[in-house]
Amino acid sequence: MNRAVVAAGKRKRGSEPPLTRDEQQILDLILSKESSGIQPREIKYQLKLPDPVITKASKALLAKNLIKEVKGVQRGGAARKIFMGFNFTPSDVVSGGIWYDNGKIDTEFVNGLKMLCLSMVRKSKVATLEGLHKFVNDAKVAKVEIPKPQMDELLTSMVLEKELLEVKSTGMGVFCGIRIGETCYKLPAAGRGQAKGSITGAFASIPCGVCPRIDVCTPDGVISPTTCVYFSQWLDIKL
Amino acid sequence: MVSPHGILLAAHVISSLYGDLCSKVCECLLRKGTLKLDEIFKSTELSKENIFNCLRVLIHQNCVHAFQLEQEGGKALKSTHYMVIFDNIMHKLRATKFMQIVSEELGEDCQGILVGLIQHGRLSFDQIIDREKQKTGSFDDQVVHDSFRRLLSARFIERCPLPGPLLTPPTDDAPAKKRGAKSGEITERKTIEQLALEAAAPSESMRFSMDTGDISGEKGEESTNIPTVGQKRKNVVLDSDDELSDVNRKIEVLWRVNFEEFLWRLIHKACISHVKTSINNEASIVLSAALDLIGQSETRLNAENSPNLSINDIYEEVIKKEGGVGMDLDRVQTSLEQLGCETLATDMESYSIDIKSFIQMAQNQEVESMVLKRYGKEAYKIFRLLSRAGRLVETDKISDITFVEKKETTKILFQLWKDGYLHMESMAATRPPSFHLWKVDQKRFQAKFLDEMYHAVLNLKLRITHEQDQRKEVLQIPKDKLVGELRNKVMLYRIVRATLERSLMDLDDAVVLFHHF
Numbered sequence: 001m002n003r004a005v006v007a008a009g010k011r012k013r014g015s016e017p018p019l020t021r022d023e024q025q026i027l028d029l030i031l032s033k034e035s036s037g038i039q040p041r042e043i044k045y046q047l048k049l050p051d052p053v054i055t056k057a058s059k060a061l062l063a064k065n066l067i068k069e070v071k072g073v074q075r076g077g078a079a080r081k082i083f084m085g086f087n088f089t090p091s092d093v094v095s096g097g098i099w100y101d102n103g104k105i106d107t108e109f110v111n112g113l114k115m116l117c118l119s120m121v122r123k124s125k126v127a128t129l130e131g132l133h134k135f136v137n138d139a140k141v142a143k144v145e146i147p148k149p150q151m152d153e154l155l156t157s158m159v160l161e162k163e164l165l166e167v168k169s170t171g172m173g174v175f176c177g178i179r180i181g182e183t184c185y186k187l188p189a190a191g192r193g194q195a196k197g198s199i200t201g202a203f204a205s206i207p208c209g210v211c212p213r214i215d216v217c218t219p220d221g222v223i224s225p226t227t228c229v230y231f232s233q234w235l236d237i238k239l
Numbered sequence: 240m241v242s243p244h245g246i247l248l249a250a251h252v253i254s255s256l257y258g259d260l261c262s263k264v265c266e267c268l269l270r271k272g273t274l275k276l277d278e279i280f281k282s283t284e285l286s287k288e289n290i291f292n293c294l295r296v297l298i299h300q301n302c303v304h305a306f307q308l309e310q311e312g313g314k315a316l317k318s319t320h321y322m323v324i325f326d327n328i329m330h331k332l333r334a335t336k337f338m339q340i341v342s343e344e345l346g347e348d349c350q351g352i353l354v355g356l357i358q359h360g361r362l363s364f365d366q367i368i369d370r371e372k373q374k375t376g377s378f379d380d381q382v383v384h385d386s387f388r389r390l391l392s393a394r395f396i397e398r399c400p401l402p403g404p405l406l407t408p409p410t411d412d413a414p415a416k417k418r419g420a421k422s423g424e425i426t427e428r429k430t431i432e433q434l435a436l437e438a439a440a441p442s443e444s445m446r447f448s449m450d451t452g453d454i455s456g457e458k459g460e461e462s463t464n465i466p467t468v469g470q471k472r473k474n475v476v477l478d479s480d481d482e483l484s485d486v487n488r489k490i491e492v493l494w495r496v497n498f499e500e501f502l503w504r505l506i507h508k509a510c511i512s513h514v515k516t517s518i519n520n521e522a523s524i525v526l527s528a529a530l531d532l533i534g535q536s537e538t539r540l541n542a543e544n545s546p547n548l549s550i551n552d553i554y555e556e557v558i559k560k561e562g563g564v565g566m567d568l569d570r571v572q573t574s575l576e577q578l579g580c581e582t583l584a585t586d587m588e589s590y591s592i593d594i595k596s597f598i599q600m601a602q603n604q605e606v607e608s609m610v611l612k613r614y615g616k617e618a619y620k621i622f623r624l625l626s627r628a629g630r631l632v633e634t635d636k637i638s639d640i641t642f643v644e645k646k647e648t649t650k651i652l653f654q655l656w657k658d659g660y661l662h663m664e665s666m667a668a669t670r671p672p673s674f675h676l677w678k679v680d681q682k683r684f685q686a687k688f689l690d691e692m693y694h695a696v697l698n699l700k701l702r703i704t705h706e707q708d709q710r711k712e713v714l715q716i717p718k719d720k721l722v723g724e725l726r727n728k729v730m731l732y733r734i735v736r737a738t739l740e741r742s743l744m745d746l747d748d749a750v751v752l753f754h755h756f
Contacts, residue, residue, distance in 0.1 A: 208695035
């Protein structure tokens with residue numbers, strides 16, 4: 001693929017103005033990164049070129065369709081602009097994989113799959129990763145097949161949300177036919193999938209448990225239990 | 240070491256029960272640790288007489304323990320030290336729960352005796368009899384005797400510890416931790432306070448015995464650390480407060496509430512209540528039956544143990560329970576599996592009951608529900624992930640597993656870290672941005688969470704006092720004059736107070752789980 005792109009570049013050079021030395025240098029670096037692409041600041045770091053040169057060269061390369069700009073998945077809080085050879089497909093590391101769309105989590109897709117998994121677990125009482133993987137792919141809700149590791153990620157997330165409960169098969173009762181010790185998923189007993197950690201503890205049931213200012217609350221301070229607005233709201237009982 | 244809000248709460252409890260002077264002495268001991276009378280005098284600037292009287296009250300109320308320590312330079316020299324027992328101060332908050340347990344299990348007569356012991360701290364049997372005589376017009380000696388025996392056999396009350404035994408100070412050159420030569424286990428050296436409590440504790444056989452023989456003689460036979468009365472008098476007395484550590488020696492056997500037993504019941508109740516809400520009622524009945532069986536053995540508070548119980552024994556206990564009559568062996572077995580109890584490899588009919596796991600489950604729920612309510616659903620997922628992982632996890636990995644946007648993940652992680660709930664490690668990359676790794680440091684986290692709960696208990700208590708003060712005038716109006724608006728005000732106060740007190744009791748149930756495990 002790399003060679004094809006370079007060849008395309010050379011072909012175009014016949015009719016269009018040739019690439020400058022900086023443009024060629026930048027293009028070579030971008031193409032060498034293949035499907036991982038490269039961020040502008042990485043280009044700057046590696047080629048020791050000033051920002052305006054990189055901006056100008058990348059614009060020229062984009063205009064000539066030699067490279068493309070891809071929105072990478074956000075890392076460390078910052079959105080990522082990535083340059084990649086025109087004919088490359090972004091790798092999962094760049095795009096975020098099947099859960100991401102245009103650099104952001106495809107919430108609608110994820111939630112749809114979760115609902116599907118819940119409906120199967122509700123129906124069969126317990127389900128294994130294999131069972132759910134087959135069920136979801138057979139349902140053909142996604143354009144592409146969902147790989148097993150990604151299915152595992154989805155189920156882990158549901159366990160963390162307490163939408164599902166992770167249990168080990170005992171081989172008896174509802175686990176009949178499932179290998180003893182195999183990890184299974186079932187609905188949590190309380191609320192049957194609706195609770196999602198809604199059982200509130202004693203501490204979280206009072207204002208202090210949810211107070212963002214508890215660290216500055218003192219008996220005689222500006223924020224105190226006697227002047228606390230959260231307490232007043234909580235105890236504002238009407239007869 | 241007691242946490243900052245634990246100290247404030249304990250000082251508040253003592254102040255409201257025994258006055259500000261006692262509270263000052265208590266707070267001084269809580270902040271500075273075990274002290275001698277002179278040291279308390281220097282720290283509190285109270286008169287020695289006042290300190291002496293406060294210590295008398297606090298010792299009698301089982302909040303302070305006095306012990307004697309040999310001084311360096313000669314075996315004949317000794318000094319009296321005072322250590323505060325934080326747990327016993329906290330148990331003062333639980334008096335109503337203790338009374339309710341006794342009332343439900345043993346009846347009103349037993350509850351009457353317990354109330355006396357809660358109020359007075361320590362009483363001799365004769366004092367208990369006298370108190371009952373004064374309280375009720377028609378007094379039956381045999382009823383008191385029987386009630387007392389029932390309390391004793393249920394281990395709700397116990398013999399008081401012996402007066403201050405003479406201890407030798409620990410040598411400085413001894414290592415704080417020593418490694419077992421073969422096993423590689425680390426053995427923590429006991430603190431002087433632990434040694435003092437152990438030396439003063441009556442033997443297990445005498446602790447719940449009504450035999451009122453010479454207590455100092457009985458213990459003296461078992462431990463060479465404790466001098467006999469005659470020996471003690473020959474020692475050179477350096478402290479004028481020597482009498483305090485000697486407070487019981489010349490009087491008859493004293494009795495007090497056995498907090499350990501009540502603590503077990505409260506933990507038992509908290510675990511069952513958690514199982515009832517998180518699994519189902521049948522599982523809670525099975526757990527209750529299993530805990531009852533464990534409660535009859537000696538393994539109870541040692542949560543490290545996972546006692547093994549036969550399914551038949553559990554079943555027999557289950558059918559004695561309300562709601563357990565209709566259950567069959569299969570349902571008991573299903574419930575045990577739901578509880579996560581595993582059968583033994585050697586005996587498929589016996590289940591290992593891991594008490595610690597139930598306590599852990601109840602603790603997790605308490606913590607996670609706080610994170611959910613305070614920081615939101617995404618933070619709840621992140622916290623649960625890190626809590627389950629028990630190791631450092633990188634920001635991007637957290638985001639991938641939890642399906643939370645990278646930007647949001649970073650924001651939540653930093654917020655939780657800033658509030659002291661997470662531990663962060665930065666890995667310097669060849670150039671910025673550096674990686675951040677996160678984990679829940681369970682020990683630090685639990686200490687912080689417990690301190691916040693103490694803070695909340697204190698706040699609830701202060702708010703109860705505030706509500707009472709606000710309506711002081713209305714509350715003094717005689718009942719027959721309470722009409723219209725005034726009546727509503729009093730009714731409202733009662734509802735508010737009941738809400739606050741119920742929350743206080745519930746919160747204390749959670750404190751018990753975190754403080755002792």
